[in-house]
Amino acid sequence: MAFSFFNKLRNKKQHLKLIKQELDKVRDVIARQVEPFGPHVRPYMEHVCRGRGKMIRPGLVLLTAAATGGITEKHITYAAMLELLHMASLVHDDVLDKADTRRDIATPNALWGNELAVLLGDTMLAQAMVMGAELGDSRFIRRMALATRELCEGEVEQSTRLWDMDMTRAEYYELIRKKTAVLFALAMFGSAMLQGLDEEMVEQLERMGTLLGISYQIYDDCLDLTGSEDAAGKTLGTDAAKGKLTLPVFFLMEASNEDVAGYVHGCVAARQEIDFSRVRHTEAFAEAIRLSVAEGLSRNAEAREVLWMLPESEARSALAEMTYRLDEMLEDCCP
Amino acid sequence: MAFSFFNKLRNKKQHLKLIKQELDKVRDVIARQVEPFGPHVRPYMEHVCRGRGKMIRPGLVLLTAAATGGITEKHITYAAMLELLHMASLVHDDVLDKADTRRDIATPNALWGNELAVLLGDTMLAQAMVMGAELGDSRFIRRMALATRELCEGEVEQSTRLWDMDMTRAEYYELIRKKTAVLFALAMFGSAMLQGLDEEMVEQLERMGTLLGISYQIYDDCLDLTGSEDAAGKTLGTDAAKGKLTLPVFFLMEASNEDVAGYVHGCVAARQEIDFSRVRHTEAFAEAIRLSVAEGLSRNAEAREVLWMLPESEARSALAEMTYRLDEMLEDCCP
Numbered sequence: 001m002a003f004s005f006f007n008k009l010r011n012k013k014q015h016l017k018l019i020k021q022e023l024d025k026v027r028d029v030i031a032r033q034v035e036p037f038g039p040h041v042r043p044y045m046e047h048v049c050r051g052r053g054k055m056i057r058p059g060l061v062l063l064t065a066a067a068t069g070g071i072t073e074k075h076i077t078y079a080a081m082l083e084l085l086h087m088a089s090l091v092h093d094d095v096l097d098k099a100d101t102r103r104d105i106a107t108p109n110a111l112w113g114n115e116l117a118v119l120l121g122d123t124m125l126a127q128a129m130v131m132g133a134e135l136g137d138s139r140f141i142r143r144m145a146l147a148t149r150e151l152c153e154g155e156v157e158q159s160t161r162l163w164d165m166d167m168t169r170a171e172y173y174e175l176i177r178k179k180t181a182v183l184f185a186l187a188m189f190g191s192a193m194l195q196g197l198d199e200e201m202v203e204q205l206e207r208m209g210t211l212l213g214i215s216y217q218i219y220d221d222c223l224d225l226t227g228s229e230d231a232a233g234k235t236l237g238t239d240a241a242k243g244k245l246t247l248p249v250f251f252l253m254e255a256s257n258e259d260v261a262g263y264v265h266g267c268v269a270a271r272q273e274i275d276f277s278r279v280r281h282t283e284a285f286a287e288a289i290r291l292s293v294a295e296g297l298s299r300n301a302e303a304r305e306v307l308w309m310l311p312e313s314e315a316r317s318a319l320a321e322m323t324y325r326l327d328e329m330l331e332d333c334c335p
Numbered sequence: 336m337a338f339s340f341f342n343k344l345r346n347k348k349q350h351l352k353l354i355k356q357e358l359d360k361v362r363d364v365i366a367r368q369v370e371p372f373g374p375h376v377r378p379y380m381e382h383v384c385r386g387r388g389k390m391i392r393p394g395l396v397l398l399t400a401a402a403t404g405g406i407t408e409k410h411i412t413y414a415a416m417l418e419l420l421h422m423a424s425l426v427h428d429d430v431l432d433k434a435d436t437r438r439d440i441a442t443p444n445a446l447w448g449n450e451l452a453v454l455l456g457d458t459m460l461a462q463a464m465v466m467g468a469e470l471g472d473s474r475f476i477r478r479m480a481l482a483t484r485e486l487c488e489g490e491v492e493q494s495t496r497l498w499d500m501d502m503t504r505a506e507y508y509e510l511i512r513k514k515t516a517v518l519f520a521l522a523m524f525g526s527a528m529l530q531g532l533d534e535e536m537v538e539q540l541e542r543m544g545t546l547l548g549i550s551y552q553i554y555d556d557c558l559d560l561t562g563s564e565d566a567a568g569k570t571l572g573t574d575a576a577k578g579k580l581t582l583p584v585f586f587l588m589e590a591s592n593e594d595v596a597g598y599v600h601g602c603v604a605a606r607q608e609i610d611f612s613r614v615r616h617t618e619a620f621a622e623a624i625r626l627s628v629a630e631g632l633s634r635n636a637e638a639r640e641v642l643w644m645l646p647e648s649e650a651r652s653a654l655a656e657m658t659y660r661l662d663e664m665l666e667d668c669c670p
Contacts, residue, residue, distance in 0.1 A: 036484070040492045092457060096450045115431045118453055119491045122427060125457070126484035129464060133477035141476050142468035149371070149461035156454045157375045 018318045019062040022071050026058045029080035033127050044108065044120055045127075048091060049084075051103050056216070057082045057187045063322065064191035064205060066315035067307075074135060074194045081131040081144075082187055088124035089151060091117055096159070097238070140193055147186040154178025162243035163271040169250055173214060180220075181213025204306050211303040215326055218296040221246035222289055222333035225276060241273050247295060251288035252279065260284040286335045296330040353653045354397040357406050361393045364415035368462050379443065379455050380462075383426060384419075386438050391551070392417045392522045398657065399526035399540060401650035402642075409470060409529045416466040416479075417522055423459035424486060426452055431494070432573070475528055482521040489513025497578035498606040504585055508549060515555075516548025539641050546638040550661055553631040556581035557624055557668035560611060576608050582630060586623035587614065595619040621670045631665040 034045040058079035065075040093099070094107040095117045101107060109117035125148075132144045157175055161167055167175075188209035192202040224239045225248055240249050245268070253268065255261040260279050267274040279285045300323045310316045369380040393414035400410040428434070429442040430452045436442060444452035460483075467479045492510055496502055502510075523544035527537040559574045560583055575584050580603070588603065590596040595614050602609040614620045635658045645651045 037488060038492070040495050041488050044491065044495070089457075092453055095453060114449070115494055116491065118427055118430060119487060119494060121457075122424075122460070123484065123487035123491055125460065126480060126487045129480035130477065130484055133473055133480045136473065138468050138471065138473055138476060141473060142465065145461060145464035145468045149458065149465055152454060152458035152461045153372060153376050156379065156451065156458055157373070159450055159454055160375050160379070 018314060019059065019066065019071075022062050022076060023055055023058060025076050026055070026062070026079045026083065027052075029076055030083055033080070033084060033131070036127070037123075041123070044112065044116065045123070047105075047111070048087060048108060048120060048124065051087065051105055053083065053087070053103055055083060057086055057183055059322065060184060060187040060209060060212070061191040063315055063319045064188045065195060067310050067313055067319055068192060068195045068197055068201075068205075072194065075191060077131060078135055078190050078194060079187075081128050081135070082183060082190070084124055084131065085128040085148065085151075086183055088121045088128060089155070091121035091124060093155075095121070136194065140190070143189065143193075144186065147182045150178045150182045154180075154182070158244060161245070163268055164245065165268060167245050169247075172245060172247065172250065176214055176217040176221075177210060180217040181210045184213030184216065185209035201309065204309055208303045208306040211299040212323065212326065215296040215299040215303070215330070218247055218292055218299075219326065219330050219333065222248055222292050222296075222330065225280075225285075226289060226333045226335060241276065243268070243271065243273075247292040248288045249274070251291045252284065255284035255288060257282060257284035280335075289334055293330045293334055297327055300324075300327050300330075353649060354394065354401065354406070357397050357411060358390055358393060360411050361390070361397070361414045361418065362387075364411055365418055368415070368419060368466070371462070372458075376458070379447065379451065380458065382440075382446070383422060383443060383455060383459065386422065386440055388418070388422070388438055390418060392421055392518055394657065395519060395522040395544060395547070396526045398650055398654045399523050400530060402645050402648055402654055403527060403530045403532055403536075403540075407529065410526060412466060413470055413525050413529060414522075416463050416470070417518060417525070419459055419466065420463040420483065420486075421518055423456045423463060424490070426456035426459060428490075430456070471529065475525070478524065478528075479521065482517045485513045485517045489515075489517070493579060496580070498603055499580065500604060502580050504582075507580060507582065507585065511549055511552040511556075512545060515552040516545045519548030519551065520544035536644065539644055543638045543641040546634040547658065547661065550631040550634040550638070550665070553582055553627055553634075554661065554665050554668065557583055557627050557631075557665065560615075560620075561624060561668045561670060576611065578603070578606065578608075582627040583623045584609070586626045587619065590619035590623060592617060592619035615670075624669055628665045628669055632662055635659075635662050635665075 030049050034042050034049055037045050061075055061079040061082060062071055065071040090102060091108055094102055095109045095114050098109070099107050100110040107117070108120050129145075132141055135141075154175055154177075158179060161175070185206045186209070189202060189206035192205045197205075221239065224246070240246050249264065249268070252264040253261055255264075260282050261284070263278060264274055266272075276285075304320055304323050307316055307320055310319075365384050369377050369384055372380050396410055396414040396417060397406055400406040425437060426443055429437055430444045430449050433444070434442050435445040442452070443455050464480075467476055470476075489510055489512075493514060496510070520541045521544070524537060524541035527540045532540075556574065559581070575581050584599065584603070587599040588596055590599075595617050596619070598613060599609055601607075611620075639655055639658050642651055642655055645654075
């Protein structure tokens, strides 16, 4: 069987060990992004640059680089730039979601109000642009700008299509591609570009990033309905309840249990908050999560196929490991 | 006297006639920036791209280009990009200021709420980045990103230094350089760069932009205290009252009329809204405005000196005309 080799790799977090030192360097570069700012801006930037995220996007940059010839200084900067861009979008997300904590630390809007949080997000985005402009030619920068635009576009679309019964599942996938997968794709695309790989290889790695990003968002959508807030380090259960049509909600509306399907469908049609405690114990709910998880798993498998184009290496195994870790995270969502 | 030639040019708005057609092209390019967006984002972008501003930054780009060899397609795109960047910052400003109208049309936050307005501003900024990436090399793009960062930094600083008694007048000038003059400077810098002018000339034109931008912000700060809302097309009297230490406020705190100085100083020290109806009728107030206006006028005069480096042309006269128009606007603020 084609994946027998990768299937042996299920020793958790091995993929992170391989790039541990380089991830620390990325964190250092992020921390240094406060340096251009004066005393009236710097403390706020220090707060947001101190947060410790999962570093998924930097991880993808570094592992892709390691698997295709080695990690350079440009890859470190690029990884930091992407994480900063991601962090900027989170600062604005937290304003919009009125979230008080993120990654277990108080959000800028909770600490200093919405006004400063909006401006701080803008400043982080601008600083990411400055970093991006130092990395490559204008064609490369254009790709970063286009991805940033798609990210914003996805966020706008999500916010304007709450409770939108006309949204199809294909549109849902396109929406999460924009709001989440675009940065995963950019991570692998950019890493490959900086490595000087040929066009076909760059394109395939970008496709792998897109697949993983979509899978990751499906995981996040399932976690919102099934996870524990302590483990997730953020408020849960709010997305779908507030009218975001996520994949599990689509499956719930199509459930064979007519009570469940009718209730969820009725809530969406009436633009009314879904009370998930009414459906969480049903087999229909478990089935909706399982079907969603299966969609994620199949994308991970497709993503792994791209890895056969790369020469065998520890880093290639680590990339495979990362996809298996995502499999596990998805599977853990099943009730 | 050195400026006798320019002094003859005071026929209002002549500078706009010279570039009227090109400004229309810039408006067309701005209107076309909605095209990449799908049906769930586009209507919102169309609303914000329809607004008709004073087009000061595009005007500076075009006149600089016309005075240094001619307006190219790149100048048109660059002018549109700068205006879009400026418009993006206004969309976020209106969220922060809770403003309902801007340029006589309803603001995005008034129409669709803060959430969408924040995301829309982000999207406009990203689209400006895409346009910027198509214009030049990475060194040029880096300058645009640095300017955007300074713009954001200025906004953060303004918001964190309300009622800040420790702020010096030098710091006020540095703050308005960042929040306003940076885009004026970028307009003239970029126009000269796209024209391929030598380094000394680019630097001088950038300096001229900085001077005009600072002067323009002084005008705006005076207008906030003396203008009519109908004529300005926006809500006035809020900046200084809400603790922004603007130049007229500095002069009021130093007024020889101890009642006025004491009242304003006391409000600032107590972080208490200044009621300008209590001071507007005084000679001290008129003097504070006159002193502020004089600061603006002297910067305009210094800006005009740069024009002698350019060959005589209709466009050079038009640039001079623009600075005289700003003189008039400043003078009109005097009670």
